[in-house]
Amino acid sequence: MTLALDKPRSPRRPAARRSNFELASWLFMRISGLALIVLVLGHLFIMNILDGGVHRINFAFVAGRWSSPFWQFWDLSMLWLAEIHGGNGLRTVINDYARKDSTRFWLKMMLYVSMVLILALGSYVIFTFDPDIPAN
Amino acid sequence: MTTAATTENPASGARGDQPPVPEGAVTVTVKILRFNPETDSEPRWESFGVPALPTDRVLNLLHYVKWYIDGTLTFRRSCAHGICGSDAMQINGVNRLACKVLVKDLLAKGDKPTTITVAPIKGLPVNKDLLVDMEPFMEAFRAVKPFLITYGNEPTRERIQSAADRERFDDTTKCILCACCTTSCPVFWNEGSYFGPAAIVNAHRFIFDSRDEGAQERLDILNDAEGVWRCRTTFNCTDACPRGIQVTKAIQEVKRALLFRR
Numbered sequence: 001m002t003l004a005l006d007k008p009r010s011p012r013r014p015a016a017r018r019s020n021f022e023l024a025s026w027l028f029m030r031i032s033g034l035a036l037i038v039l040v041l042g043h044l045f046i047m048n049i050l051d052g053g054v055h056r057i058n059f060a061f062v063a064g065r066w067s068s069p070f071w072q073f074w075d076l077s078m079l080w081l082a083e084i085h086g087g088n089g090l091r092t093v094i095n096d097y098a099r100k101d102s103t104r105f106w107l108k109m110m111l112y113v114s115m116v117l118i119l120a121l122g123s124y125v126i127f128t129f130d131p132d133i134p135a136n
Numbered sequence: 137m138t139t140a141a142t143t144e145n146p147a148s149g150a151r152g153d154q155p156p157v158p159e160g161a162v163t164v165t166v167k168i169l170r171f172n173p174e175t176d177s178e179p180r181w182e183s184f185g186v187p188a189l190p191t192d193r194v195l196n197l198l199h200y201v202k203w204y205i206d207g208t209l210t211f212r213r214s215c216a217h218g219i220c221g222s223d224a225m226q227i228n229g230v231n232r233l234a235c236k237v238l239v240k241d242l243l244a245k246g247d248k249p250t251t252i253t254v255a256p257i258k259g260l261p262v263n264k265d266l267l268v269d270m271e272p273f274m275e276a277f278r279a280v281k282p283f284l285i286t287y288g289n290e291p292t293r294e295r296i297q298s299a300a301d302r303e304r305f306d307d308t309t310k311c312i313l314c315a316c317c318t319t320s321c322p323v324f325w326n327e328g329s330y331f332g333p334a335a336i337v338n339a340h341r342f343i344f345d346s347r348d349e350g351a352q353e354r355l356d357i358l359n360d361a362e363g364v365w366r367c368r369t370t371f372n373c374t375d376a377c378p379r380g381i382q383v384t385k386a387i388q389e390v391k392r393a394l395l396f397r398r
Binding site for chain 1: 322323326356359360361363365366368391394395
């Protein structure tokens with residue numbers, strides 16, 4: 001008499017890949033989150049509360065701010081940290097909720113493409129901003 | 137036994153006529169999510185009126201249903217005293233051991249009728265009624281190497297450990313592998329192969345054991361994409377554990393060990 005078993009062997013999971021990627025991304029979320037609290041709250045305070053808030057924002061105001069490397073650096077780090085922080089968060093959400101491998105793959109591709117586009121466009125504007133364009 | 141279940145020839149597990157209702161018993165509705173793979177395509181709810189004493193356990197109610205109402209009800213239980221970890225199920229929506237939940241804690245306020253819902257633990261394939269296939273759970277358990285790993289010559293005497301070293305992993309030695317924690321974890325419900333809290337708890341038990349030398353192997357395994365970094369610290373596992381293990385804390389300790397190793 002032979003043993004009739006559905007699963008004669010236990011399923012195997014792939015061997016550990018010895019990659020620290022998930023560790024790094026977990027750590028990045030914590031550190032960038034802390035940095036973003038300062039960067040974003042500071043940004044919101046300057047833009048919306050200080051000195052008349054949104055009503056004084058115009059081309060000249062932005063041009064004035066971006067003439068200083070400090071604010072250029074502030075906005076650039078905010079752009080990169082927020083985009084990668086949010087993108088990585090969405091990556092984990094997709095990993096958790098996508099049911100099919102193909103759905104997961106295409107959602108992630110869309111996410112990565114949008115991240116690259118936004119980072120490239122944002123960095124391009126900050127680095128090549130020309131305050132001498134006549135404001136309308 | 138070749139004939140179908142009748143009153144003369146009851147289904148396996150049935151014990152004949154209903155016993156007299158004890159004094160002080162109230163009738164509660166036990167609503168069970170049932171599934172018979174031979175006839176059902178979807179699980180269905182079925183309700184039973186069961187006389188219950190406040191001091192009864194939910195397991196007693198299930199026994200009553202199986203022994204005196206419907207002998208086809210299928211569930212696991214072994215010791216019935218919260219040690220073997222066989223009867224994990226979703227009771228009123230939370231994962232508990234049926235042998236550790238008392239009816240008096242589930243009774244409706246005032247004189248309102250009481251309904252107790254019982255469903256199989258979530259995220260594992262249901263074989264029948266409350267009986268689930270534990271293999272995915274056990275596979276994750278085996279994958280973290282839950283046994284003593286040592287290298288070099290074996291000592292001639294027993295492996296000595298100080299009380300403080302033993303205390304380090306005391307909490308995670310309490311696990312009874314009931315799967316309450318793992319099947320309460322939203323990440324485990326997903327179609328992935330996340331190890332789940334129970335496997336990490338059992339890895340923790342050896343990673344922090346001063347006599348064990350396999351910590352690096354286990355940390356490598358848990359450092360993977362399906363390892364501890366998928367934990368979202370929802371604390372469902374800590375809330376579900378019938379042994380009171382601080383499961384989320386154990387997972388965080390493994391994360392910290394990974395962060396600061398070497």
